[in-house]
Amino acid sequence: MLAMERIGYLFGGFAALMAVVYGVWNDFTEPVGVVGLTLGALLGFMIAGYLNITRRKLDGVPPEDDPLGEISDIAGDYGFFSPHSWWPLWLAASSALIFLGLAIGWWLVALGAFFTIPALVGWVFEYWKGPHAL
Incomplete structure (x- = not known):
């Protein structure tokens, strides 16, 4: 560091x-x-x-x-990575629709935003468990 x-x-x-x-x-x-x-x-x-x-x-x-440290001193948990999530695909496709809409027309931006918001919410709350889960 x-x-x-x-x-x-x-x-x-x-x-x-x-x-x-x-x-x-x-x-x-x-x-x-x-x-x-x-x-x-x-x-x-x-x-x-x-x-x-x-x-x-x-x-x-x-x-x-x-200076006397070993490589194993840094070893640890790097976090959780979802093995089979489809949400990034839908988020990327809907975001591409938004950027395509910037070139074609604003109506396509609105359509892309309509699909982007549920994809983003789905990806963020994909592993959210509990009594208040979506």
Whole structure:
């Protein structure tokens, strides 16, 4: 995590330096490049800051930063992945219908939204169990 944090600070510093160089080179007459590089610098600093805050909240040294650590120290549960869900297919098809509607007509966007909302709700609540299940 410490290495990724340093890479974020390095990227942010480089993008900030290049924003200044780009602005001076063009006498700040073309603002799009300066804005893009500044946003890139802010993105790098934001990621590095998040990693810094997260690293400080952890107890002790994270396994990836321990020079004597073993690969098995990081092993753990990566989460639950649905083996046979059809909801992503319907969500992708209805989202494609929305984006196709942006080129063809707004009526197709409305039709795609009509199919996207149930597909999204179905995918989110697919494994929701209990007395208040849908």
